[in-house]
Amino acid sequence: MPQRLRLLLPLLGLLICTTALAQDDPLRSPGWNIMVDRFFRDATVIHDERVQVSAPPGAENSHSVPGLVRVEGIEDIQRLLVFADLNPIPRILELTPTTALPTVGFQFKVQQATPLRAAVQTADGTWYVGGTWVDAAGGGCSAPSIASANPDWQDRLGEMAGRQWQQQDGAQRIQFSVIHPMDTGLAPGIPEFHLEEIQVYREDGTLLASLEIESSMAENPRLLLELPGEGTLRIHGRDNNGNRFAGVLR
Amino acid sequence: MNRALLLCLTMLWTLPATAYELSPEEVAPGVWVFEGRQEHFTRENQGDIANTGFIVTGAGVIVIDTGPSARYGRAMHAAIRDVTREPVIAVYITHAHPDHFLGNQAFPEVPIVALPATIEAIKRDGDALTDNLYRMVGAAMEGTDPVVPGHEAIPNRYKVGDRELKFIAAAGHSGKVASDLMILDRTAGVLFAGDVVFHDRAPTTPHADVSAWIAQLDALSELDFRVLVPGHGPVARNHDPIEQTRTYLRWLDAHLREAADAGVHIVEFMNQPLPDRFAALAVAREEYKRSVAHLYPPLEQARLQPLERP
Numbered sequence: 001m002p003q004r005l006r007l008l009l010p011l012l013g014l015l016i017c018t019t020a021l022a023q024d025d026p027l028r029s030p031g032w033n034i035m036v037d038r039f040f041r042d043a044t045v046i047h048d049e050r051v052q053v054s055a056p057p058g059a060e061n062s063h064s065v066p067g068l069v070r071v072e073g074i075e076d077i078q079r080l081l082v083f084a085d086l087n088p089i090p091r092i093l094e095l096t097p098t099t100a101l102p103t104v105g106f107q108f109k110v111q112q113a114t115p116l117r118a119a120v121q122t123a124d125g126t127w128y129v130g131g132t133w134v135d136a137a138g139g140g141c142s143a144p145s146i147a148s149a150n151p152d153w154q155d156r157l158g159e160m161a162g163r164q165w166q167q168q169d170g171a172q173r174i175q176f177s178v179i180h181p182m183d184t185g186l187a188p189g190i191p192e193f194h195l196e197e198i199q200v201y202r203e204d205g206t207l208l209a210s211l212e213i214e215s216s217m218a219e220n221p222r223l224l225l226e227l228p229g230e231g232t233l234r235i236h237g238r239d240n241n242g243n244r245f246a247g248v249l250r
Numbered sequence: 251m252n253r254a255l256l257l258c259l260t261m262l263w264t265l266p267a268t269a270y271e272l273s274p275e276e277v278a279p280g281v282w283v284f285e286g287r288q289e290h291f292t293r294e295n296q297g298d299i300a301n302t303g304f305i306v307t308g309a310g311v312i313v314i315d316t317g318p319s320a321r322y323g324r325a326m327h328a329a330i331r332d333v334t335r336e337p338v339i340a341v342y343i344t345h346a347h348p349d350h351f352l353g354n355q356a357f358p359e360v361p362i363v364a365l366p367a368t369i370e371a372i373k374r375d376g377d378a379l380t381d382n383l384y385r386m387v388g389a390a391m392e393g394t395d396p397v398v399p400g401h402e403a404i405p406n407r408y409k410v411g412d413r414e415l416k417f418i419a420a421a422g423h424s425g426k427v428a429s430d431l432m433i434l435d436r437t438a439g440v441l442f443a444g445d446v447v448f449h450d451r452a453p454t455t456p457h458a459d460v461s462a463w464i465a466q467l468d469a470l471s472e473l474d475f476r477v478l479v480p481g482h483g484p485v486a487r488n489h490d491p492i493e494q495t496r497t498y499l500r501w502l503d504a505h506l507r508e509a510a511d512a513g514v515h516i517v518e519f520m521n522q523p524l525p526d527r528f529a530a531l532a533v534a535r536e537e538y539k540r541s542v543a544h545l546y547p548p549l550e551q552a553r554l555q556p557l558e559r560p
Binding site: 054055056057060061064066067068105107137159160161162163164165173175176177222224234235246247248249 | 382385386456512513515516517518520521539540542543544547550551553554555556557558559560
C-alpha cells in the first residue's frame with residue numbers, strides 16, 4: 001500500500017500543479033502565463049466569449065492560416081490585440097479601431113499547434129480575451145509549401161490591391177492586400193523585413209483605423225476591416241526598412 | 251509472477267501495429283482490388299483509406315498503387331502471391347499523395363513507374379508527406395521511407411500478356427498539368443481511375459485545378475468500360491461515380507466563387523452546414539473544410555483590384 005502511494009504522489013502533485021497553472025485559461029495553454037506577463041501585466045484580464053476568434057481547426061498551409069476576430073457587445077474599445085501563445089513571434093497585429101468596428105481578418109504563420117487569441121482593451125484598462133486552438137498540421141496531403149519562393153517580389157514590393165463591399169448592416173467591409181515578403185529574421189541569412197504599420201483614412205483625411213503588424217503575419221498580407229459609412233478610402237503603409245506604400249480604394 | 255506480468259504488459263505496450271487485413275476482390279477476370287476504408291487517416295485504420303489493385307496479365311502481375319506504408323505494401327505483395335504464381339513485373343503509381351505510393355519499398359526488384367509530374371512531386375514533397383503520415387498514423391508507418399519512381403509512364407496503348415492496356419494522363423485532381431495516371435484494361439473492361447474519381451466519399455483537393463478536373467470528368471464519361479475502380483470508395487459497375495464527383499466539384503466551385511464575390515471571409519463559411527446531398531458522402535465535412543482552405547484564398551485574392559497611388 002505505501003509503495004503504491006509513493007507512486008501516486010508525484011502524479012497527484014503534477015495534477016495539482018497543472019490545474020493551478022491553467023485554471024484561469026479556458027484554452028488550458030502552457031503559454032498563457034507568459035502571455036499575461038508580456039501583454040497584460042498588472043491589468044485586469046477577463047476571458048469573454050464576446051471576443052470571437054475563428055480559425056480552421058488545422059493548418060492546411062502552415063505559412064498562411066486564416067483568422068477572423070469579431071467583437072460584439074463590448075463598448076469603448078481602445079485597442080484590439082491578436083496573438084498566438086506558442087508562436088516564436090506571438091504578437092500578430094494590433095488594431096487601434098478609432099472609428100472602425102472591432103473586426104479584423106488576416107492570415108498568420110504557425111510553427112506548432114497554438115491558441116490564436118484576441119484581446120480588446122476598454123477605456124478603463126480592462127482586457128477582454130477570446131481565442132481558439134489551431135493545430136499546426138492539416139490533412140495527409142498538406143505538404144509544407146515553399147515560403148518566399150516568389151522570385152518577382154522585389155519588383156512588386158508594396159503593390160496594393162483591394163475591394164469594398166457595402167454590408168446590409170450599413171458597414172463598409174474592405175479587404176486589401178500588400179505584396180511583402182514578411183520575413184521574420186528567424187531563417188538563417190534572411191534579415192527581418194516586414195510591414196510595420198498601416199493606416200486607413202477617408203478621402204478628407206479622417207483617420208478610421210490604424211494597425212501595427214508583425215512578421216508573424218503571412219507573406220503578402222491580406223486584411224479585412226469593417227468601417228462605418230461608405231466612400232473612397234486612402235490606405236497608407238510602412239515597413240521596418242522605411243519603405244512607404246499608399247493606395248486609393250474606391 | 252510480477253515480473254512475468256510486467257514483461258507481458260511491456261510486450262503488449264510495444265507490440266507493433268496489428269497486421270493489415272488485406273483481402274483482394276476479383277472485380278473482373280484477373281483484375282483485383284484492395285478496397286480501403288472511407289475514412290481519414292487514423293491510428294486505427296493504419297492509413298488504409300485508398301483503393302489499390304493489380305492485374306494478372308499472363309506475362310506477370312502489374313500493381314496499381316502501393317498504399318500508405320511499407321508494411322501495407324508487404325501485406326499487399328503477400329496477398330498477390332496467394333492469388334497467383336506470376337511474379338510482379340511493374341508497379342504503377344497513379345499520383346503523388348501519400349496514401350497511394352508509400353508502400354513502394356515492398357517492391358524493390360521491379361520498375362516503379364509514374365507520370366513525370368508525379369515523380370517530381372514525390373522527389374520534392376515525399377519526405378514531408380511521409381513525416382505527416384507518421385504523425386497521423388503512427389506505428390503502422392514503421393520503417394516507411396518514400397521511394398521515388400524510377401521510370402516515366404508514357405500515355406499510350408500497350409499489349410501486356412493477354413491484356414490490352416491504355417495509360418491515360420488525366421488533369422485536374424493533381425493540378426492543371428495532366429499528372430494523374432489512369433489505367434484502362436480494355437480486355438477486361440476495367441478502369442483504374444485513381445483519385446480522378448471518388449465514390450460515396452468527398453473528393454480531396456490539395457493540389458487540384460477544379461476547372462481542369464471537371465473538364466477531365468466530362469471526357470471520362472465518353473470512355474468505354476464496365477467496371478470503375480475509384481481512388482476512394484466502392485468499386486462501381488457503371489459511370490455514376492464520375493457524375494457524383496463532377497456534381498460535387500461543380501457545386502464546390504460555384505459556392506466558393508459566390509462567397510468570394512460577396513467578400514465573405516474564409517472562416518465565416520467554412521463551418522456552415524453542407525447541403526444534404528453532399529453531407530451523406532464519407533468524410534464530407536472534413537474534406538469540405540480542407541477544400542475551402544486550398545481553393546478559396548486564390549479566389550479571394552483574384553477579386554481584389556490594383557489600387558492606384560494617391
